Amino acid sequence: xxxxxxxxxxxxxxxxxxxxxxxxxxxxxxxxxxxxxxxxxxxxxxxxxxxxxxxxxxxxxxxxxxxxxxxxxxxxxxxxxxxxxxxxxxxxxxxxxxxxxxxxxxxxxxxxxxxxxxxxxxxxxxxxxxxxxxxxxxxxxxxxxxxxxxxxxxxxxxxxxxxxxxxxxxxxxxxxxxxxxxxxxxxxxxxxxxxxxxxxxxxxxxxxxxxxxxxxxxxxxxxxxxxxxxxxxxxxxxxxxxxxxxxxxxxxxxxxxxxxxxxxxxxxxxxxxxxxxxxxxxxxxxxxxxxxxxxxxxxxxxxxxxxxxxxxxxxxxxxxxxxxxxxxxxxxxxxxxxxxxxxxxxxxxxxxxxxxxxxxxxxxxxxxxxxxxxxxxxxxxxxxxxxxxxxxxxxxxxxxxxxxxxxxxxxxxxxxxxxxxxxxxxxxxxxxxxxxxxxxxxxxxxxxxxxxxxxxxxxxxxxxxxxxxxxxxxxxxxxxxxxxxxxxxxxxxxxxxxxxxxxxxxxxxxxxxxxxxxxxxxxxxxxxxxxxxxxxxxxxxxxxxxxxxxxxxxxxxxxxxxxxxxxxxxxxxxxxxxxxxxxxxxxxxxxxxxxxxxxxxxxxxxxxxxxxxxxxxxxxxxxxxxxxxxxxxxxxxxxxxxxxxxxxxxxxxxxxxxxxxxxxxxxxxxxxxxxxxxxxxxxxxxxxxxxxxxxxxxxxxxxxxxxxxxxxxxxxxxxxxxxxxxxxx
Numbered sequence: 006x007x008x009x010x011x012x013x014x015x016x017x018x019x020x021x022x023x024x025x026x027x028x029x030x031x032x033x034x035x036x037x038x039x040x041x042x043x044x045x046x047x048x049x050x051x052x053x054x055x056x057x058x059x060x061x062x063x064x065x066x067x068x069x070x071x072x073x074x075x076x077x078x079x080x081x082x083x084x085x086x087x088x089x090x091x092x093x094x095x096x097x098x099x100x101x102x103x104x105x106x107x108x109x110x111x112x113x114x115x116x117x118x119x120x121x122x123x124x125x126x127x128x129x130x131x132x133x134x135x136x137x138x139x140x141x142x143x144x145x146x147x148x149x150x151x152x153x154x155x156x157x158x159x160x161x162x163x164x165x166x167x168x169x170x171x172x173x174x175x176x177x178x179x180x181x182x183x184x185x186x187x188x189x190x191x192x193x194x195x196x197x198x199x200x201x202x203x204x205x206x207x208x209x210x211x212x213x214x215x216x217x218x219x220x221x222x223x224x225x226x227x228x229x230x231x232x233x234x235x236x237x238x239x240x241x242x243x244x245x246x247x248x249x250x251x252x253x254x255x256x257x258x259x260x261x262x263x264x265x266x267x268x269x270x271x272x273x274x275x276x277x278x279x280x281x282x283x284x285x286x287x288x289x290x291x292x293x294x295x296x297x298x299x300x301x302x303x304x305x306x307x308x309x310x311x312x313x314x315x316x317x318x319x320x321x322x323x324x325x326x327x328x329x330x331x332x333x334x335x336x337x338x339x340x341x342x343x344x345x346x347x348x349x350x351x352x353x354x355x356x357x358x359x360x361x362x363x364x365x366x367x368x369x370x371x372x373x374x375x376x377x378x379x380x381x382x383x384x385x386x387x388x389x390x391x392x393x394x395x396x397x398x399x400x401x402x403x404x405x406x407x408x409x410x411x412x413x414x415x416x417x418x419x420x421x422x423x424x425x426x427x428x429x430x431x432x433x434x435x436x437x438x439x440x441x442x443x444x445x446x447x448x449x450x451x452x453x454x455x456x457x458x459x460x461x462x463x464x465x466x467x468x469x470x471x472x473x474x475x476x477x478x479x480x481x482x483x484x485x486x487x488x489x490x491x492x493x494x495x496x497x498x499x500x501x502x503x504x505x506x507x508x509x510x511x512x513x514x515x516x517x518x519x520x521x522x523x524x525x526x527x528x529x530x531x532x533x534x535x536x537x538x539x540x541x542x543x544x545x546x547x548x549x550x551x552x553x554x555x556x557x558x559x560x561x562x563x564x565x566x567x568x569x570x571x572x573x574x575x576x577x578x579x580x581x582x583x584x585x586x587x588x589x590x591x592x593x594x595x596x597x598x599x600x601x602x603x604x605x606x607x608x609x610x611x612x613x614x615x616x617x618x619x620x621x622x623x624x625x626x627x628x629x630x631x632x633x634x635x636x637x638x639x640x641x642x643x644x645x646x647x648x649x650x651x652x653x654x655x656x657x658x659x660x661x662x663x664x665x666x667x668x669x670x671x672x673x674x675x676x677x678x679x680x681x682x683x684x685x686x687x688x689x690x691x692x693x694x695x696x697x698x699x700x701x702x703x704x705x706x707x708x709x710x711x712x713x714x715x716x717x718x719x720x721x722x723x724x725x726x727x728x729x730x731x732x733x734x
Contacts, residue, residue, distance in 0.1 A: 278326030634667025
């Protein structure tokens with residue numbers, strides 16, 4: 006209402022502003038027309054008197070002293086001290102504000118100042134007229150408000166009845182639903198919120214009725230199941246009682262939390278000698294425990310372990326009613342209530358006297374067998390199906406040089422010289438025949454040595470006849486192999502000696518047979534040369550024949566000396582002499598094989614202590630090997646024989662070097678050439694004993710044999726013999 010009155014006042018103020026601006030404009034026009042002030046006052050008095058402001062308002066002119074210049078009724082009066090109903094000197098304030106305004110500017114109460122005439126033009130009306138419409142409007146609004154309140158009250162009563170009726174119905178249906186009657190439904194009369202609530206409530210009641218029916222059906226079914234379960238429980242209880250009674254070997258006892266016996270089956274009666282009626286709710290389980298174990302707190306320990314671990318198993322001695330002790334295996338489990346707390350225990354006890362006896366017998370048998378295996382001079386080992394070592398005896402440790410801790414868990418192939426291939430070959434044999442005997446193979450020792458063994462291998466099976474492991478018995482035949490090799494070498498040496506003896510006899514016979522005609526030829530040739538003059542033309546040829554006869558004589562004489570079977574005779578000799586003797590025998594043969602001979606023998610070598618025939622045999626063998634090696638090449642064939650003093654540190658040695666330009670010895674065979682019967686020559690051309698015999702002869706002379714060869718570049722064999730200063734006397 007206050008805002009409405011203010012709006013009316015603002016509208017009146019705007020009308021008054023337009024009015025006073027019009028009067029102000031008239032004054033300015035008259036001044037511009039240069040009319041006199043009196044004439045202007047007369048004109049304006051008529052004009053202003055004719056202006057009406059509303060029903061009671063008017064326009065008047067006042068000067069700065071408060072004198073009314075133009076006024077419909079009070080012209081000439083001074084109203085400077087006039088006050089309004091509140092006592093405010095509004096004329097004085099108006100004049101003050103008007104004088105402060107610029108020319109043509111309208112004040113807040115519509116009073117512009119016309120400065121040329123010192124006039125203040127004022128337009129106004131009475132407040133009663135201004136607020137008359139406001140008061141009329143206010144009365145209308147109050148009337149309308151009362152009417153609206155009456156209508157609201159009537160509508161509220163009507164709406165309340167419309168709203169509370171379905172809510173009351175909803176409340177009634179809810180009350181019946183609480184009482185268990187789910188057949189009632191809310192009647193919905195509209196589609197508003199109450200109607201939607203009623204539909205939802207009806208749906209909820211329908212679902213509750215469906216759930217209730219289903220729940221009732223489930224309860225009935227569960228009740229029936231409980232009845233069946235009760236019957237089943239009775240059957241199970243009878244079954245368990247029958248099981249307990251039928252377990253005559255095992256003692257089954259139920260105990261409360263403190264160990265008091267609450268169940269005691271027939272097996273417990275048989276095992277402990279107590280009757281069921283004697284112990285149930287009358288005895289504690291401690292009657293079956295040894296007194297010393299009770300003092301140690303074994304019963305409390307068993308209970309604690311059962312509660313914390315869920316089960317307690319141990320072996321201990323128990324006591325029968327007659328005081329006899331027996332070993333027993335005990336298993337204890339807790340009896341728990343629905344919340345999981347232990348309320349008692351179930352104890353299962355079995356007599357293990359027989360098992361203990363069998364274990365003792367088995368242990369003694371095992372120890373007996375282990376003692377046999379550990380005492381065996383042959384190595385014994387076992388492996389699993391993956392080839393990993395699981396056992397080895399003391400003899401096997403000594404054979405390989407590995408301790409048991411080092412070897413267990415490792416693969417057997419690492420100890421075979423042939424490695425994994427050897428293991429595969431052995432498993433292939435065992436799969437075919439399950440066992441193999443007198444199988445020869447070689448093992449590697451920890452120190453790198455090689456051990457020759459003779460083994461018997463076989464598969465191990467379990468009680469179900471499944472293969473579970475392999476086992477082997479290993480016999481070290483390294484010494485036996487060496488003795489066999491020596492025996493073979495000795496036998497070969499004897500055969501060679503027999504051949505040499507026969508050859509010597511043959512050579513001696515041949516030499517004897519050749520010597521007779523040679524002597525005759527030499528005698529006749531001597532007589533012919535003696536009787537021929539010095540200038541005889543054919544004399545030179547006859548001299549050549551004589552020289553050839555002399556050479557034949559030397560060869561025959563050497564063959565006779567070589568064929569003599571004398572015991573070795575060590576004496577001071579020039580090492581070049583057996584070399585020369587060997588070349589006399591082989592020179593022509595070498596030339597026949599297109600082999601050139603390079604001979605560089607030192608003349609000032611010290612003497613050596615040795616047997617000339619044996620050394621000659623060595624050099625013959627070396628020259629023969631060099632000849633055979635160069636038979637296979639097509640390039641230059643050259644045999645170089647050197648003798649010189651050794652440049653090695655240590656005792657002085659005389660060196661004889663035999664070099665050829667043959668094919669050379671492959672690297673893999675270089676370490677085998679001194680072994681008896683090793684030969685790379687075709688069958689029938691060599692025995693494989695030559696170098697081994699040479700090695701034995703040189704070793705007997707206190708020297709050594711060195712061989713250097715590079716395949717494709719020839720071979721050099723050096724014979725080193727001690728000079729006299731360090732040799733034998």
